[in-house]
Amino acid sequence: MGKNPLGKNLLTERLLRSWVRCPRKAWLDLHGDSKQRLWTAHRALQLDHQQNSFTAFIKVKPGKGITACEQGSSAVIGIRLKGISHNGFKLESHPSLLQKVPGESCWGNFGYRPVIARQGKRLTKEHKLALALEGLLLGHVQGSLVREGLAVSKTKNGVELETISFTKKLEKQLKESLCKLTSDLIKETPPPITADRRKCSICSWRGICNSEASLNGHLSEVSGIGARRSELLHDLGIRNISELAAYKPTDLARKLESFGEQHVEIAQKIIFQAKVQARNLPERFDKNKVFPEINGQEKLLIYDIESDPDYGENFLHGFMYLERSSSGAWDLDSAKYQPLLVLEECKESNSWSILKSHLSSYPNIKILHYGETEPLTVIRLAKKADITDLELKNLKNCFIDIHDRLRKHWRLPLNNYSLKSVAGWIGFNWSQNGSEGAKALLCWRQWKREKLFNYKTSSKPLEWIQKYNKEDCLATWAVTEWLLRQDE
Ligand code: SF4
Incomplete structure (x- = not known):
């Protein structure tokens, strides 16, 4: 990189949003080798949610670009806003949507405010700062201050709206964030890998970051170590997996005591997990x-469920x-896969009827599943349907959580115990590209939208989901079989 890196x-809204998630991501977005990026369903899901939310919110066809603003369209898309930051860098933003509001602007007795689609239940710092940047730049273009933005989200209860005031505090946060973003972007090397590695699972740079973390024995690679714990261990001089593995549990417990009881309890667990990972042996x-x-x-x-949270x-x-x-x-070649699709129109009581009728064909059968979702869902539906206490007790007794049994008996040389990681470690392969729950969700939403608008629906997304789900069932069996073999 040269003198002015x-x-x-430009400092774009995209970079700002990336930086709020992880400073390293913003750096890689600007300077990284784009060939190293991996596909993630997350961005596609965001865009899909945005389209659904905006369609439900504006109801009219939006105008395009600055001409639409001059003409006073009630909603505007496809506009590019530019400006200069207080520290002299060029700024740029492409708001997804502008909504016409009463006021004054260079176009007449109206103005615009930026609208953002909120994914998830709460408005995040990323949403707020992106809106504030759009508001700041829009103010320059329309010649009048933008005092607020709007977040919209289509949920099962309808469209939720939330107004965000552009307060002095938010303005200050935006300034500080742009300063920090600039100083991170002009560094010669990328900022460190985030300690909160949950973020990495949906990041397109996860390939290179995971390799680097694993190569360097990054503490966040140890299952059970999150951002806060990783920081505590660093403060104690423990910088990587080998150093943690060499620690005596009683010594670490003593040192962690002043930080709270839960850290003491976990000291032994993380040291044993680090040992397994350092030796690469279960x-x-x-x-x-x-x-x-x-x-x-x-x-x-x-049993495996696909859901839209x-x-x-x-x-x-x-x-x-x-x-x-x-x-x-156990005869896997003759195993029968039975997918039960529950359409949106289908009420929860109907879901229970479908499940009950299916399960009644297999009285007292043991049901294997990976994680808590499946029994929690069935038991919740059953309770609503008012089944007797005895029926409920029998139903609960049918479930066997493979993840829970694994965690109670084994430590594996893995940084997490998700079905994908554990089954993958055993040697199970998912056959379809991008096999992850988020892609199944994306396929489901696309199929549902086509159906809603009476487009000619393709069966491909449903086929993809069912194959993915079937392979999750097979992966659950692969883990079970591995555990059974060890029992022998
Ligand atoms: S993979 Fe993780 S550490 Fe790497 S850029 Fe993405 S969020 Fe940051």
């Missing part, structure tokens, strides 16, 4: 059988029926 580059710490109740079974169900919808309940062959071995 930003050179002809460790069994509970010698009791993982699945004492499976031995006597002749048949099993494997924003709309509180569980749109696919996938079951795989598995039985033993005459030799007594």
Whole structure:
């Protein structure tokens, strides 16, 4: 990079939003090798949600560009706003939507305010700063101060609206953020990998960051170490996995005592996990059988749900029926996959009827699942349907959480215990590109929208989701089988 590393580059709203998520991401967005970027469904989901929210909100066809503003269109898209930051850098923003509001501007007795689509339940710092930047630049273009922005979000209860006032405090935050963003962008090397690695799962730079974190034994690679704990360990002089693995649990517990009880409890856990990761070997710490109740079974169900968290919808309940062959071995080749699709119109009571009728074909069968979602969903639906206490108790007894059993018996050399990580470590492969829950959700939303607008719906998105769900069931079985083999 030259003397003025930003050179002809602008400080854009995109960079600001990336920086709020992770300063390293903003740096990589500007200077990184774009060939290293990985596809993520997150951005596509955001755009999809934005389109849904805006369509439900504006109801009219929006005008385009500055001409639409001059003509006083009630909604405007496709506008580019430019300006100069207080520290002399060029700024640019492309607001997704402007809404006409009463007031004064160079175009007449009206003005505009920026509108943003809010994904998730709460407005984040990223939303607020992006809106504030759009407001600042819009003010220069329209010749009058923009005092507020609007966040819209389509939820299952309708369109939610939230006004954000551009207060002095927010203005100050924007200034400070732009300063910090600039100073991070002009660095020769990227800022450090974020300690809160949950953010990485939806980031397009996760490939290179994960490799670097793993190579350097980054503390955030240890399952159970988040941002705060990682900081505490650094303060104690523990900088990587090997150093943590070499620590005595009692010494670490003593040092962490002053930071709170929960850190003491976790000291042993994270040291043992670090040891397993440093040695790259799994460790069994509970010698009791993982699945004492499976031995006597002749048949099993494997269950996996696909859901849309924003709309509180569980749109696919996938079951795989598995039985033993005459030799007594579990016969995966003859396993039957049964997807139950729950359409939006279908009320929760109907969901329960569908599930109840399906489960009644397999009385007292054990149901394997990975994580808490499946039993929580079924039990919630069953309770609403007013089933008896005995029926509820029997239903609860059917579920076997593979994730829970794994965590109670084994430590694996992995930085997390998600189904994708564990099954992948065992050697299971998902066959479709971009196999992740977020893509299944994207396919579902696309299919639903086509159906809603009576477009000719393609069966491809549904086929993709069902194959993905079936492979999640198979992956759950792969983990179960691995655990069963260790029991033998
Ligand atoms: S993968 Fe993680 S550390 Fe890397 S840029 Fe993205 S959020 Fe930051």
